[in-house]
Amino acid sequence: MSANVPTDICFSFSGLACRGGRTGPHGDGWGIAFYEGRGCRSFHDPRASAHSDIATFLRTFPIKSRIVLSHIRRANRGRVALENTHPFTRELWGRSWSFAHNGQLRGVKRRPLGAFRPIGTTDSEHAFCWMLEQLRVGWAEPPRPAALDAAIAELSRSLNELGTFNLLLSDSRSLYAFCSTRLTRITRRAPFGRATLIDDDLTIDFAEHTSPTDVVTVVATQPLTRDEVWTPLTPGTLAVLRDGLVHTAA
Amino acid sequence: MSANVPTDICFSFSGLACRGGRTGPHGDGWGIAFYEGRGCRSFHDPRASAHSDIATFLRTFPIKSRIVLSHIRRANRGRVALENTHPFTRELWGRSWSFAHNGQLRGVKRRPLGAFRPIGTTDSEHAFCWMLEQLRVGWAEPPRPAALDAAIAELSRSLNELGTFNLLLSDSRSLYAFCSTRLTRITRRAPFGRATLIDDDLTIDFAEHTSPTDVVTVVATQPLTRDEVWTPLTPGTLAVLRDGLVHTAA
Numbered sequence: 001m002s003a004n005v006p007t008d009i010c011f012s013f014s015g016l017a018c019r020g021g022r023t024g025p026h027g028d029g030w031g032i033a034f035y036e037g038r039g040c041r042s043f044h045d046p047r048a049s050a051h052s053d054i055a056t057f058l059r060t061f062p063i064k065s066r067i068v069l070s071h072i073r074r075a076n077r078g079r080v081a082l083e084n085t086h087p088f089t090r091e092l093w094g095r096s097w098s099f100a101h102n103g104q105l106r107g108v109k110r111r112p113l114g115a116f117r118p119i120g121t122t123d124s125e126h127a128f129c130w131m132l133e134q135l136r137v138g139w140a141e142p143p144r145p146a147a148l149d150a151a152i153a154e155l156s157r158s159l160n161e162l163g164t165f166n167l168l169l170s171d172s173r174s175l176y177a178f179c180s181t182r183l184t185r186i187t188r189r190a191p192f193g194r195a196t197l198i199d200d201d202l203t204i205d206f207a208e209h210t211s212p213t214d215v216v217t218v219v220a221t222q223p224l225t226r227d228e229v230w231t232p233l234t235p236g237t238l239a240v241l242r243d244g245l246v247h248t249a250a
Numbered sequence: 251m252s253a254n255v256p257t258d259i260c261f262s263f264s265g266l267a268c269r270g271g272r273t274g275p276h277g278d279g280w281g282i283a284f285y286e287g288r289g290c291r292s293f294h295d296p297r298a299s300a301h302s303d304i305a306t307f308l309r310t311f312p313i314k315s316r317i318v319l320s321h322i323r324r325a326n327r328g329r330v331a332l333e334n335t336h337p338f339t340r341e342l343w344g345r346s347w348s349f350a351h352n353g354q355l356r357g358v359k360r361r362p363l364g365a366f367r368p369i370g371t372t373d374s375e376h377a378f379c380w381m382l383e384q385l386r387v388g389w390a391e392p393p394r395p396a397a398l399d400a401a402i403a404e405l406s407r408s409l410n411e412l413g414t415f416n417l418l419l420s421d422s423r424s425l426y427a428f429c430s431t432r433l434t435r436i437t438r439r440a441p442f443g444r445a446t447l448i449d450d451d452l453t454i455d456f457a458e459h460t461s462p463t464d465v466v467t468v469v470a471t472q473p474l475t476r477d478e479v480w481t482p483l484t485p486g487t488l489a490v491l492r493d494g495l496v497h498t499a500a
Contacts, residue, residue, distance in 0.1 A: 039370065040333075045291075061303055083287065083288045
């Protein structure tokens with residue numbers, strides 16, 4: 001989620017969490033990162049989100065955030081363990097970075113690392129460490145947004161050549177979503193309407209929870225609601241989200 | 251807390267959380283980090299722990315861990331904000347490091363940094379980044395435990411020269427506690443008895459929750475229980491805790 005005002009994710013997370021072991025097979029752990037200004041707090045649980053006490057707590061506890069990033073895991077590389085649970089986080093340039101990945105990347109562990117090293121054993125965390133090292137070596141200080149967007153697009157395409165690389169990434173300022181095979185999005189703004197989850201018996205009237213100037217975009221692997229129009233991202237492209245709006249990076 | 255078996259911290263955390271805004275003045279946020287093997291999950295809240303929904307949840311939600319590190323904040327340098335809330339975390343050598351600090355360090359921000367940079371504005375996070383950079387420059391790969399213990403003792407003494415540096419630090423293997431002015435500890439092992447919190451109306455019979463071979467040490471600024479004997483650490487020394495046992499590093 002990217003928004004232009006601090007917004008809670010309770011509704012969308014309620015739907016997503018069901019897919020971790022109830023309406024979907026992604027029962028090997030889950031995590032979520034909430035940005036609040038420069039700060040980031042994340043919650044991780046190696047248990048299925050549909051049966052996790054922490055997930056149950058978060059479904060009803062509104063944390064207001066302008067960028068939120070969440071992942072439910074179906075393990076392929078790396079055992080089910082806390083250290084293998086996305087989103088992964090690192091600091092670069094005094095910013096908190098979070099990374100969540102869907103897919104497999106053949107041979108990614110042969111890409112050399114530098115200052116960032118995996119704590120767990122997933123391909124995904126290795127890819128994250130590799131990406132950050134390229135950025136760190138490229139710029140001692142953070143570059144302008146357009147240069148950073150272009151660099152992340154290029155690094156994403158490079159990783160995508162190794163297999164499937166659906167990505168959510170944030171540096172606390174932008175939310176990056178690289179579509180390798182499947183990502184879809186919806187942008188909600190005035191006039192706000194009602195929406196019903198696909199995975200749970202829950203309807204919301206966004207008009208009751210928003211102001212007329214709010215803009216909120218949600219990106220997900222599959223649509224989370226049954227009565228709204230979601231727009232698929234184009235495979236091979238990076239969407240850059242700032243303040244709830246979507247830009248496409250070259 | 252350091253323990254030789256995965257142990258929950260619900261009882262001790264219930265007492266500590268009261269000090270964040272009810273029985274104590276440390277109402278400017280709180281955080282806690284739980285290690286599970288190589289993995290670490292942390293919870294942060296810029297609100298007072300005595301009035302925090304997340305703290306209330308964690309008081310009764312048993313996360314089993316061998317190393318836990320928690321901090322309640324009374325802000326001096328750095329505004330009340332998520333990014334200024336301890337414990338701070340970074341990765342070095344593929345290990346997850348957590349750092350919590352009590353005290354003020356005059357001029358610490360003049361110490362040069364390298365690969366690790368603060369996300370927030372506290373003296374404490376700057377000190378953490380400085381410590382990790384010294385370790386990173388000293389060793390490309392993690393040194394033997396005795397060498398690491400000695401290095402952390404030396405770095406702690408160096409920071410302690412700038413003011414007050416009561417420290418809790420972990421690399422997922424050891425828990426380091428540097429006593430600048432005030433830290434106290436208790437080691438619990440068989441035969442286990444009963445204990446009553448100072449800050450809350452709560453008594454526990456550890457015999458009901460433990461096995462005869464369990465060893466658990468808790469370090470805190472002030473004793474958490476009224477009916478046990480706590481042992482003050484000696485100012486200027488680093489306690490190294492592994493598997494619930496306390497060693498003193500030179």
